[in-house]
Amino acid sequence: MNGPATDTPASTAADVSPEALLASIDAARGEGLAAVAAAATSDELTQVESTLFGRKAALGQIKQGLGSLPPDQRAAVGRALNEAQQDLRAAHAEAADELAASARREQLQREWLDLTETPPGPERGHLHLVTQTTERLEDVFVGMGFTVSEGPQAETDWYNFEALNLPAAHPARSMWDTLYLDLGERTELGDGEGGEASNVVLRTHTSPVQIRVMEVQPPPIYTICPGRVFRRDTADASHMPVFHQIEGLVVDRGISFADLAGTLEEFTSAYFGKAISSRLRPSYFPFTEPSAEFDITCVICEGAGCQTCQRTGWIELGGCGMVHPNVLANCGIDFEEWTGFAFGFGIDRLALMRHGIDDLRDMYTNDIRFLSQF
Amino acid sequence: MKVLLSWLREFAPIEGDPAELADHLSDLGMAVEEMRMLPPLDGVVVARVAGLRPHPEADRIQLVDVELPGATGEGTGGALQVCCGAFNMTEGDLVPFATVGTTMPGGLVIGERRMRGQLSQGMCCSAAELELGADAEGIMILPSEFELGAPLMSQLGLAGDVLYDLEVNPNRPDAMSVAGVARDLAARLGVPFRIPAPVVSETGEDVSTVASVEIIDADLCGRFGVRVIRDVSIGQSPLWMQARLTLCGMRPINSVVDVSNYVMLELGTPNHTYDLALVPGGHLGTRRSAGGERLVTLDGSEREMLRGDGLIVDRDDRPIGISGVMGGENTEIGDSTTAVLLELAWWDRLSISRTSQRLGLRSEASMRFERGTDHELVPIALDRFCELLDRVTPGGVSVCRGRLDGRGDLPPTTRVRVRPARMSHLLGRPFSSDELRGLLDPIGLQCTESDDAAPRGAEPDDGALEVTIPSFRPDVVTETDVAEEVARHYGYQRLGRTVPRSPEPGRLTPAQRLRRDLRRVLVGAGLSEAMPNPFLAPDAVRRAGIDGADPVRLLNPLATEESVLRPSLLPGLIAAAAYNSSHRNDSVSLFEIGVVFGPPSAGDADTAAADTSAAAVLPTETEHLGAIWAGGEAADAVHLTELIATAFGLRLSLTNANDLDGMHPVRAAQVLLDGQAVGVVGEVDPVVCERHGLSQRCAWLQVNVEPLLAAASAAAERPYRLVSTYPSSDIDLAFAVPNGVQASQVRSTLLASGGDELRSVDLFDIYRGDQMDPGTRSLAYRLRLQADDRTLTDEQVADIRQRCIDAVEHAHSAVLR
Known part of the structure; x- marks a missing residue:
């Protein structure tokens, strides 16, 4: 090194040789790069910038002296000068970027957060298990071509019983413990056997909805009726006075018992999975004939036999059968032309089974510790 | 209904694996709820009481020397010594003896042990200990002809027996008897079935x-x-x-009662015995009561008859029994009875059902009469009773010659025309007439070819059968009923499986879909779904501050706490919030979408009286959404209202309203949908909160869901409004507005006067304080202006601004600040 570039005598072109100029360019370049490298902050770098590229900068002064060189020597020195200048600019730009990036890094570092310190934010709520189960069931049946029908929860004796082939004093009425409404003089409880068609009950099943559908909709009918039902039952682990059922109804030409069995099997595998199948056993309901009990493979042991299914491999899900001709006739449907089937089962129990809940009452405490689990 | 395999075998040669037989029974519709293989109890053998000695240390037990071939022990003369707490044995009696190592039915394992210093080398058993009878007091004394040393169960004829507990459907009266179950099972197995003819030797005078x-x-x-x-x-x-009686669930009483019950179980024919000496002239009459007559029944209670109840009366028309339900105390069989008057009747099903339900007297007899007994079995069952009583009475009995056979109205024999085509249609598989006969004949449904050629329905009549229904199947009356019998005996599981297809695609209605969406909006807003009981205590309605409603009452509630139908969702949800609060979850947010009930809509009196249609008598049902925020403020409920409006494109607005039922007197508003009131929003009356033990405020929203979903359904089709590509301008306007003017009114005025270019109005600041005139507050709105087709000029913006200011100042006595 020949000392600081600023001290390089360059004012007099006469005593300047091209070699000396090249040497001082080289020196200025070296010193400039060192200065850039030495700048630790962007302020320092700004200062360096003015010494490198300002009017009094070493390379600038050399450039001013360029004119005194013989023309044939100018090109080589000029080229060296440009190269040195470009090197310094590149080094400066790089250093500037580097310093900016590191300043940004430092700034962001100061923004450090422990994300686990975050206090709880807004929570999402939860749908009731009965709603979740009902919707899941509806989706399966809608996929199978069914519509969803609804009807009133308070019903006349006609819709809840008589139209369903359960005339007054029918012994099978005792299969349902019925809650009657007190609507003034029109209602009398009778001798526990019901009777007046205009008596008003809280529906004991969603079958009245089937009647209402058949009254207004000519067949073919493919519909399900989910909803709330009522029984005069004391609440215990497996009974509630208010619970939920889903029933299905198909009325069409040529509908047979095999169609019932096939539909229930399709539903079973769609809802419970391929490992679970269904079977029908003879049973009795006043509104169907032939009637059947609808069992599915035990969902706990998948048929191997366990405590839940009392080692039978099957659990009882609900009732079903071919719609009784009297029921069709009560709705003005010619049962020689149209036949149909119906089925029904509890929704609450499906929710219990899916989640391993032992006590039905837990589902209705409205305890947030229960609700928020699902 | 419990049946023993050995008993079934008295009617048909039923063989096979007991578990397979159980499957057949279930498959035939008599679901086996429990199958019990009677324990062989090989360790319990017939032994003789060789001697009885007092226990030297104890009064309540004695020492028994038990003689058992091949066994020696500590007793007198090398007999086994047993300590026994019963004293009903005498020397020489045969008793059931549980040898050391035997596991008793209850699980107890008999071991050799000392009682008060004396060795006991086994156990003499009571009937109850062996689960063969009710008697737990004394040791069973066995008949002297039993073979000493032989296993007890084989001597009782119970070895290897199987007990089935069957669930019998109400439409199967025939299955309420051993014979009926045997008939069905025999048909399934293809073996012959027969009710043996009883043998009665008649000796006395003519009946x-x-x-x-x-x-x-x-x-x-x-x-x-x-x-x-x-x-x-x-x-x-x-x-x-x-x-047998014990195993089938009946308590042995005495020879006459036991035979009566035995015949009922065996043939399904309930019967009643009178002490002949107590029935004047041996005369039995039966009639309906005119009402008011009284009778003390066998259970000791005095019963009052209602008009129509069936009675048995004596010669003097005095009631001595309730037909088919229970006999009277005044003619009851007792220890001194020597002559028995036996009644075996067939009663009208509905009459028995009505009386037994009314009296709350459901007996084994009434249960069978209700379902329908077999009137053709009357003579056979009478004879069977005599045969059995003769057999079980030491020395036999004398049976008077002949039977009395009174006749009233019996149902005519049912004949059903059965078309193979119809059977095939209903069951989804072709059935020929021969196949049908093969299934129906064995269960007593006699088939003949129908000579009636006239077609009666849509199905072809080819090969139609005329099926005669036997008297033991009163439930079978139509062709469809016969289809069930065909299906049952063919096997439900063997019928095919096909899936019919609806001609229409499945779908939810728009309202059903939107209701689901609504639930999800609520869940997204942090509310969880509750399902409170729709039954309330009358008091709960008042406690929730709802004074105006006259809730619908239940006629026969289980409890007063559940005796009215909710007229509002508030009582249930506030109780749910209180429940959570009392379990240290103070700030729950809950919602419910559910029905509230009101009295039937009145209509005018004239038509209401004549109109018995369902709509006129049914209570009104309205589906509501209720939402509660424990610890929340009115703003929470208002925000949710706005969220619902945004989610479904609804024009919901609020009108402040004072003194609403159950609401904070001045923090409440009505929710309007297109100007019509559809609900309320605000805070629950703090008094109501306190009554429920809630110390915090509660925000509340209740709206009628039906109009909401209808409007949402219409709004779902709303057209797209082009998003403008031109720049927008914002202007802020603050007004001093009198307190009596709702902010929403100011906003409406702004929206109405700003014209098409006013795209949004947001309330962004509210100020109440010293700088305001009393009775006013400052409301600051930010207005965004934008045109679809141009950039608004400064002049146009200023123009709109002035229009808005003028309109608000004019309409609301407000002043721009």
Whole structure:
């Protein structure tokens, strides 16, 4: 090194040789790069910038002296000068970027957060298990071509019983413990056997909805009726006075018992999975004939036999059968032309089974510790 | 209904694996709820009491020397010594003896042990300990003909027996008897079935000389059979009979009662025995009561008859029994009875059902009569009773010659025309007439070719059968009923499986879909779904501050706490919030979408009286959404209202309203949908909160869901509004507005006066304080202006601004600040 570039005598072109100029360019370049490298902050770098590229900068002064060189020597020195200048600019730009990036890094570092310190934010709520189960069931049946029908929860004796082939004093009425409404003089409880068609009950099943559908909709009918039902039952682990059922109804030409069995099997595998199948056993309901009990493979042991299914491999899900001709006739449907089937089962129990809940009452405490689990 | 395999075998040669038989029974519709293989109890053998000695250390037990071939022990003369707490044995009695190592039915393992210093080398057993009878007091004394040392169960004829507990459907009266179950099972197995003819040796005078029957109401009693049996001595029935009765769920009482029950279980024919000496002239009459008559029944209670109830009366028309339900105390069989008047009747099903339900007296007999008994079995069952009583009475009994057979109205024999095509249609598989016969004949449904060629329905009549329904199947009355019998005996599981397809695609209605969406909006807003009980205590309605409603009452509630139907969702949800608060979850947010009930909509009186249509008598049902925020403020509920409006494109607005039911007196508003009131929003009356033990405020929203979903359904089709590509301008306007003017009114005025270019109005600041005139507050709105087709000029913006200011100042006595 020949000392600081600023001290390089360059004012007099006469005593300047091209070699000396090249040497001082080289020196200025070296010193400039060192200065850039030495700048630790962007302020320092700004200062360096003015010494490198300002009017009094070493390379600038050399450039001013360029004119005194013989023309044939100018090109080589000029080229060296440009190269040195470009090197310094590149080094400066790089250093500037580097310093900016590191300043940004430092700034962001100061923004450090422990994300686990975050206090709880807004929570999402939860749908009731009965709603979740009902919707899941509806989706399966809608996929199978069914519509969803609804009807009133308070019903006349006609819709809840008589139209369903359960005339007054029918012994099978005792299969349902019925809650009657007190609507003034029109209602009398009778001798526990019901009777007046205009008596008003809280529906004991969603079958009245089937009647209402058949009254207004000519067949073919493919519909399900989910909803709330009522029984005069004391609440215990497996009974509630208010619970939920889903029933299905198909009325069409040529509908047979095999169609019932096939539909229930399709539903079973769609809802419970391929490992679970269904079977029908003879049973009795006043509104169907032939009637059947609808069992599915035990969902706990998948048929191997366990405590839940009392080692039978099957659990009882609900009732079903071919719609009784009297029921069709009560709705003005010619049962020689149209036949149909119906089925029904509890929704609450499906929710219990899916989640391993032992006590039905837990589902209705409205305890947030229960609700928020699902 | 419990049946023993050995008993079934008395009617048909039923063989096979007991578990397979159980499957057949279930498959036939008699679901086996429990199958019990009777324990072989090989360790319990017949032993003889060789001697009885007092226990030197104890009064309540004695020492028994038990003689058992091949066994020696500590007792006198090398007999086994047993400590026993019963004292009913005498020397020489045969008793059931549980040898050391035996596991008893209850699980107890018999071991050799000392009682008060004396060795006990086994156990003498009571009937109860062996689960063969009810008697737990004394040791079973076995008949002297039993073989010493032989296993007890084989001596009782119970070895290897199987007990099935069957669930019998109400439409199967025939299955309420051992014979009926055997008939069904035999048909399934293809083996012959037969009810053996009872053998009765008649010795006494003719029955008509000592007894008479009169059916006064023929519609009540179709058949009334009577026999008289003399030389009866009331005693214990034999062990085999006691064992069968006990296993089938009946308590052995005495020989006459046991035989009566045995015949009922076996043939499904309930019967009643009178002490002939207590029935004047042996006369039995039956009629309906005119009401008001009283009778003390066998259970000791005095019963008052209502008009129409069936009665048995004596010669003097005095009630001595309730038809088919329970006998009277005044003619009851007792230890001194020597002559028995036996009644075996067929009663009208509905009459029995009505009376037994009314009296709350459901007996084994009434259960069978209700379902329908077999009137053709009356003579057979009478004879079977005599045969059995003769067999179980030491020395036998004398049976008077002949039977009385009173006749009333019996149902005519049912004949059903059965078309193979219809059967095939209903069951989804072709059935020929021969196949149908093969299935129906064995269960007593006799088929003949129908000679009636006239077609009766849509199905072809080819090969139609005329099926005669037997008297034991009163439930089978139509062709469809026969289809069930065909299906049952063919096997439900063997019928095919096909899936019919709806001609229409499945779908939810728009309202059903939107209701689901609504639930999800609520869940997204942090509310969880509750399902409170729709039944309330009358008091709960008042406690929730709802004074105006007249809730619908239940006629027969289980409890007063559940005696009215909710007129609002507030009582249930505030109780749910209180429940959570009392379990240290203070700030729950809950919602419910559910029905609230009101009295039937009145209409005008004239038509209401004449109109018995369902709509006129049914209570009104309205589906509401209720939402509660424990610890929340009115703003929470207002925000949710706005969220719902945004989610479904609804024009919901609020009008402040004071003194709403259950609401904070001045922090409440009505929710309007397109100007119509559809609900309320705000805070729950703090008094109501306090009554429920809630110390915090509660925000509340309740809206009628139906109009909401209808409007949402319409709004779902709303057209797209082009998003403008031109720049927008914002202007802020703050007004001093009198407190009596709702902010929403100011906003509406702004929206109405700003014209098409006013795209949004947001309330961004509210100020109340010293700088405001009393009775006013400052409301600051940010207005965004934008045109679809141009950039608004400064002049146009200024113009709109001035229009808005003028409109608000003019409409609301407000002043721009």
